[in-house]
Amino acid sequence: MERATEQARHRYEALVALAPQVVVGLDFDGTLAPIVEDPSSAVIHPEAPAALARLACLVRAVVVVTGRPARQVVDLGGLEELAGSLPEGATLAVMGQYGHERWDSHSRRFTSPEPPDGLVALREELPRLLASADAADAVVEEKGIAVAVHTRPLPDAKAAFTRLEGVLADAAERHGLQLEPGRLVLEVRTPGMHKGLAIRQAIEDHDGGGTLFVGDDLGDVEAFTAVRELREGGLPALLVCSSSDEQEALAELADVVVDGPGGVVGLLSAFADDASR
Ligand SMILES: [Mg+2]
Numbered sequence: 001m002e003r004a005t006e007q008a009r010h011r012y013e014a015l016v017a018l019a020p021q022v023v024v025g026l027d028f029d030g031t032l033a034p035i036v037e038d039p040s041s042a043v044i045h046p047e048a049p050a051a052l053a054r055l056a057c058l059v060r061a062v063v064v065v066t067g068r069p070a071r072q073v074v075d076l077g078g079l080e081e082l083a084g085s086l087p088e089g090a091t092l093a094v095m096g097q098y099g100h101e102r103w104d105s106h107s108r109r110f111t112s113p114e115p116p117d118g119l120v121a122l123r124e125e126l127p128r129l130l131a132s133a134d135a136a137d138a139v140v141e142e143k144g145i146a147v148a149v150h151t152r153p154l155p156d157a158k159a160a161f162t163r164l165e166g167v168l169a170d171a172a173e174r175h176g177l178q179l180e181p182g183r184l185v186l187e188v189r190t191p192g193m194h195k196g197l198a199i200r201q202a203i204e205d206h207d208g209g210g211t212l213f214v215g216d217d218l219g220d221v222e223a224f225t226a227v228r229e230l231r232e233g234g235l236p237a238l239l240v241c242s243s244s245d246e247q248e249a250l251a252e253l254a255d256v257v258v259d260g261p262g263g264v265v266g267l268l269s270a271f272a273d274d275a276s277r
Contacts, residue, residue, distance in 0.1 A: 008255035012271075014210070014236045019275035021209030022059040024268075025199045025223065026052075028066040028073050030216035031242045034261050035183060037152055039068075039141060044077045045261040051268045053082055056090040056105075058275045061206040063093045065198045067180065067187060067219050069143050070096025070103045070110055083108055091206065097145055098180075098219070099198030100190060115145045116190050118175030123147060129171055133163040146189035157184050182217050183244070196222030203230070210236035212271065214264055216244055224253045240267060 004012065015022055026032055032052075033042045056062045066073050073094050074080055083092055083105035093104040101112040126147065130136050138160065141148040149168065151160040161184055168186050172179040178191040195215070203211055213220075213227050224239050231237040241254035242264050251257050258267050 004256050008238070011236065011238045011255055015212055015238050016271065016274045018210045018236055019058050019271075020060065021207075023199075023203050023206050023208035023211045024055060024059050024062045025065050025202060025211060025213040025227075026062065026264075027195075027215040027217070027220050027223075027242075028064055028068060028077070030183070030244055030261070031214050031264055032064070032261055033076065035244070038139075039148075039150065039185075042076055045265050047265045047269075048261065049078055049082050051265050051272065052077075052092065053085060053090075054272045055268055056086055056092045058272055060208055061091040061093060061202070063095060063199075063202045063206075065095045065099070065195050065202065065213075065223060067098055067146070067148075067182070067189075067195075068096060070094045070101040070112070072096070074103055074110075079103075079105070080108065093202070095198045095202060097143060097193070098189065098195055099193040099201060100145055113145060113190070116176070118177050119145065119147065119188070119190060122171055122175045122177060122188060125171060129167050130164070133160070133167045135160045135164050138164065143187075143189075146187055148185050148187040150185045152184040161186065180219055182219055194222040195220055196226035199223045200226050200230070203235070208235075212238045212240065214240040214242060214267075215250060216242040216260075218249060220250055221253065224250065228253070240264070 032048045033044045036042050052062055103110050130138055139150040139153055151157045154160045169179045172188045177188050180187040227237045239254045241251045241257045242260055243257050
């Protein structure tokens with residue numbers, strides 16, 4: 001927190017004082033795990049599991065709020081194992097697919113809704129849509145109630161992203177779905193949830209008296225907006241951006257900007273140090 005503004009420092013200290021009531025919301029990719037070319041090979045920062053476990057013992061709940069399926073994040077983060085090591089009173093949870101899916105360290109069960117008909121239809125159309133945008137080799141990631149198209153592996157990833165964005169926006173609209181652009185990824189998903197609703201739900205579910213939220217990408221903007229609204233209503237809150245070269249919109253909404261997943265782990269560990277004093 002040495003580079004933080006006076007206001008950010010006050011917000012941080014208010015949360016430290018309230019730590020046992022704080023709900024910590026964390027994005028996964030780019031926040032807890034470095035961004036990698038192939039999303040299936042993402043690995044959580046090596047020091048993150050220990051930091052999460054320690055934090056979970058000090059705050060009301062640690063909730064990973066992600067666009068990924070809940071099961072993927074539990075696997076990639078080694079959270080099942082982590083859950084086994086937590087004391088009874090500690091809560092670690094995952095809200096996957098923007099809150100449609102749930103998992104927590106107490107039940108250790110996954111819950112997920114059925115994909116809507118529009119998504120089933122869009123999947124059938126997808127090879128033709130990709131070809132029409134000269135992006136037939138984009139990597140398609142199946143996410144159950146969403147489908148993500150990654151242009152990162154293509155020769156000119158940014159140009160392919162731009163060509164696909166319009167095509168997929170149009171298809172999403174025709175099928176009553178929602179398009180979520182990210183860092184060289186376009187995700188078409190089941191509407192009705194976003195990270196803003198998810199973090200509000202998490203704070204309500206865990207009866208949070210304050211919140212610390214960390215994200216890195218456009219999909220986190222709704223969570224940042226929701227947290228700012230809650231703060232205007234009196235909830236103590238701190239917004240942290242895990243910085244990257246690819247996305248700057250979120251940094252402008254944040255109280256504190258840290259340097260990628262390593263910086264996030266550093267901040268969470270410092271918070272745990274300060275909260276246990
Ligand atoms: Mg992210």
